Amino acid sequence: MESMQHDMTTGGNRRPLILITNDDGIDAPGIHELVACVASMGDVVAVAPDGACSGQSSAISVNKVLTVTEHADYMGAKMYSVSGTPVDCVKLAMHALLDRKPDLILSGINHGSNSGNNVIYSGTMGAVLEGCMVGVPSIGYSYHSHNQQCDLKACRPIVDMITRRVLESGLPSDICLNVNIPKGESCKGIKVTRAARGYWTEEYADYADPHGRPFYWLTGSFHNEEPDNPETDLYWTDRGYASVVPVRPDQSAVDSIGDIKSILD
């Protein structure tokens, strides 16, 4: 406890503290690849869910206890799992596991896309939004393959470049980054852009249980409403570039206050 107090109050020449989390869980190849990418850049601590948490968005555990399990170090990084969501991991890491405020929070590398406006469901980005809200520069990395056995090394140059630049320069205080890396051996470069608009179609597979009662399983495919718009993330990832979308946690639409006043007046 004394060393924690000491660490919390001194600055100086320490290496940056990098907190890593994800939504695929502590055993996912993606989080190990992310640790490997940044292990040389600072002191790395990984705190991730104890199981898969895809689609958890910014969910928090409000009515259950959270426990922490320590795992074997990986490439010099401390590794912990938490019995909760990605946001729980960020909150609990800062409450109980880190000896000082992190300089950077990274989430991923997610197995699968977090592009377009369906990013709203993403647990990967839920953790990143949380990091941003507590004032830490935060980045989510996603690779466009759901195959947990795929080779993630193609992500390395992108993760390396963006992480180093953000460590050096920081980010605007209310902005975090959503980075998507297309499938393939290498990507052509990066494009800073916005999320494409789209929607899901055929969202459920329908079944009947042995008693004839219906049940449902989420499925469906994302329909991109603007596939030819070079202002959007999916336009570029479809063409072999990594996309970087600046994201703001506050969803207040200040520019619509006047319109809403005139509807309600």
Added chain:
Amino acid sequence: MESMQHDMTTGGNRRPLILITNDDGIDAPGIHELVACVASMGDVVAVAPDGACSGQSSAISVNKVLTVTEHADYMGAKMYSVSGTPVDCVKLAMHALLDRKPDLILSGINHGSNSGNNVIYSGTMGAVLEGCMVGVPSIGYSYHSHNQQCDLKACRPIVDMITRRVLESGLPSDICLNVNIPKGESCKGIKVTRAARGYWTEEYADYADPHGRPFYWLTGSFHNEEPDNPETDLYWTDRGYASVVPVRPDQSAVDSIGDIKSILD
């Protein structure tokens, strides 16, 4: 099935179809009060989680089956529960339970505040954001008392007025509303505003299990960073007004693309 096809393709003089959900579950007093408020305005169908889902944000169930249970009608409204999150309820209602696209989606009345930037964790607002993303005018209602036995009738004039206006005029296509109603017998009026910035302090209660191992329970209090700013929702709810915040699901910070380009170049 034939009547569904018929209903899906004809317009005409039908009463508006209003879908109601919440995050406190199908048995919460708040959803019954909301049904009562709007029962005269259209055909009402309530589809809510089968248990409490506070803090579920925009979470979706990706790796479990969903089942639906029909409950007794309430004030002429069909009532269903779903074994999932608030967003699951909206998606599954539109897939399997409604005979046509709803004219309005309402969520609430939530037992407790969804003000300030902690609205990001709200399951109430997760459902509203989902409604907006599928192109339906959507409103979340929250009452500033966690007491499930409190008298919610103070909400009626606010819910009545805002719901009627939005039924008449619609909402901008990418905007939904977050309405918060202060505790008390009546409120002084409404203010269209933005979410206050703040953060949580002392977020966990710490415990030790019988074997000495730590565990944690989420708690803490919200610290409003701008309590004296009349541009914010909490300023007005603290002073007895209902707040209406226009909310945009797309979190892309288009105005920051230039800043991020200069950091990454």
